[in-house]
Amino acid sequence: MDKQKKDQTTEEKILEAAKQIFLTKGLDGARMQDIADEAGINKAMLHYYFRSKDKLFEQIFIEVVGHFLPKIIAILTSEKTIFEKIEIFCSEYISQVMQAPYVPVFILNEINKQPEAFLKKVLGGREIPVELFLKQLEKETKSGIIRKVDPVELFMNLIALCAFPFVARPIVQLITGKDMKQFMTMMEARKKEIPKLIIDSIKK
Amino acid sequence: MDKQKKDQTTEEKILEAAKQIFLTKGLDGARMQDIADEAGINKAMLHYYFRSKDKLFEQIFIEVVGHFLPKIIAILTSEKTIFEKIEIFCSEYISQVMQAPYVPVFILNEINKQPEAFLKKVLGGREIPVELFLKQLEKETKSGIIRKVDPVELFMNLIALCAFPFVARPIVQLITGKDMKQFMTMMEARKKEIPKLIIDSIKK
DNA sequence: TTCTTTGTTAACCAAACGGTTAAACTAAGT
DNA sequence: ACTTAGTTTAACCGTTTGGTTAACAAAGAA
Numbered sequence: 253m254d255k256q257k258k259d260q261t262t263e264e265k266i267l268e269a270a271k272q273i274f275l276t277k278g279l280d281g282a283r284m285q286d287i288a289d290e291a292g293i294n295k296a297m298l299h300y301y302f303r304s305k306d307k308l309f310e311q312i313f314i315e316v317v318g319h320f321l322p323k324i325i326a327i328l329t330s331e332k333t334i335f336e337k338i339e340i341f342c343s344e345y346i347s348q349v350m351q352a353p354y355v356p357v358f359i360l361n362e363i364n365k366q367p368e369a370f371l372k373k374v375l376g377g378r379e380i381p382v383e384l385f386l387k388q389l390e391k392e393t394k395s396g397i398i399r400k401v402d403p404v405e406l407f408m409n410l411i412a413l414c415a416f417p418f419v420a421r422p423i424v425q426l427i428t429g430k431d432m433k434q435f436m437t438m439m440e441a442r443k444k445e446i447p448k449l450i451i452d453s454i455k456k
Numbered sequence: 457m458d459k460q461k462k463d464q465t466t467e468e469k470i471l472e473a474a475k476q477i478f479l480t481k482g483l484d485g486a487r488m489q490d491i492a493d494e495a496g497i498n499k500a501m502l503h504y505y506f507r508s509k510d511k512l513f514e515q516i517f518i519e520v521v522g523h524f525l526p527k528i529i530a531i532l533t534s535e536k537t538i539f540e541k542i543e544i545f546c547s548e549y550i551s552q553v554m555q556a557p558y559v560p561v562f563i564l565n566e567i568n569k570q571p572e573a574f575l576k577k578v579l580g581g582r583e584i585p586v587e588l589f590l591k592q593l594e595k596e597t598k599s600g601i602i603r604k605v606d607p608v609e610l611f612m613n614l615i616a617l618c619a620f621p622f623v624a625r626p627i628v629q630l631i632t633g634k635d636m637k638q639f640m641t642m643m644e645a646r647k648k649e650i651p652k653l654i655i656d657s658i659k660k
Numbered sequence: 661t662t663c664t665t666t667g668t669t670a671a672c673c674a675a676a677c678g679g680t681t682a683a684a685c686t687a688a689g690t
Numbered sequence: 691a692c693t694t695a696g697t698t699t700a701a702c703c704g705t706t707t708g709g710t711t712a713a714c715a716a717a718g719a720a
Binding site: 488499500503507 | 706707
């Protein structure tokens with residue numbers, strides 16, 4: 253047990269342990285006993301504080317996603333040029349994921365297992381404020397700065413290039429022989445490589 | 457039950473059903489009873505033919521991956537220019553996945569849950585014949601056709617752009633409102649868009 | 661026919677699972 | 691010292707799970 257855990261409340265211990273277990277094993281693969289062991293507490297406490305496995309999972313899920321999405325949205329709706337936004341997006345996204353490398357796999361699994369529930373949980377009725385971003389694209393297309401671009405594909409390419417290496421990380425590491433530190437160094441470099449690639453492809 | 461299933465052997469029925477269930481639910485999420493129901497047979501037959509859940513899963517896994525990898529390797533080791541290889545790779549990869557859209561998620565999950573076992577199963581002692589591809593890159597760099605490129609990153613970008621949309625497909629469909637047919641049309645178009653993007657980024 | 665092999669079924673089993681309970685413990689308030 | 695409310699524990703419960711078994715059926719082989 254970490255030294256820190258001693259002055260954490262039981263609820264905090266559970267949340268931390270559940271996050272660790274759910275992120276690495278997924279909902280199906282995680283056992284309540286695993287979480288209890290990881291937290292160093294009795295299994296009954298999980299139910300005392302969070303009633304059921306599903307409730308606990310949802311708590312973790314909302315915490316994890318709720319930490320990511322706002323930052324992304326903030327970037328898209330900020331007062332920057334498209335080129336700047338692309339640069340900031342990649343840098344920020346990769347920074348975020350570097351601190352929690354399992355998050356992309358975790359999210360992609362949820363997306364595939366229950367897409368509607370996913371959107372509902374994540375957005376909770378709100379809408380993605382994508383309007384502003386679309387208008388900006390349109391404007392900068394007309395003013396001739398960039399060529400005509402499908403915003404969905406642009407966004408998809410961005411996330412693909414940023415997120416995919418993390419999703420395939422274990423195999424990338426095995427093939428290249430990179431340890432975690434070297435892998436992270438590569439991703440650090442990609443913060444600049446990816447925007448270059450994307451911006452080059454949409455510039456006129 | 458499909459009309460076809462009647463003149464399939466029990467073993468074939470099981471393999472088909474197991475593939476369907478494992479691909480969509482994963483190893484942890486799949487139940488032996490689910491597979492038996494899907495195949496329209498008694499659960500005991502699964503063990504009669506394949507002994508255990510793990511053995512059955514491995515069979516499916518090897519079948520699925522064994523169908524993909526050789527095609528990819530064939531392209532990399534063929535006698536084409538890099539530009540041609542990139543074009544063929546994207547086109548072929550996307551075509552393959554369009555016929556089995558769940559495969560990338562399935563594989564990425566395995567990669568993350570047991571990376572070493574994954575490589576062992578997939579390669580079975582063999583090596584990825586990457587030498588030839590590396591030499592080709594080196595040669596075409598020296599002759600000035602392309603700029604200096606890290607082959608790992610080139611390859612990672614390729615797969616990222618081809619595979620990621622399928623991995624995030626449910627959410628992409630929900631956000632864009634595209635049905636399966638429209639999604640596939642988009643991916644069909646990407647067979648040409650992705651090579652353009654990649655080739656532009658490595659051309660001198 | 662009779663025997664043997666192969667395929668199939670329903671019933672069963674032990675273990676693992678998520679979840680519950682009642683009692684014990686702790687600490688703060690009276 | 692007594693009460694009370696919140697917390698923690700071990701033991702337990704019903705269900706589900708992967709896996710087994712024994713009886714049985716179909717089809718050749720003798």
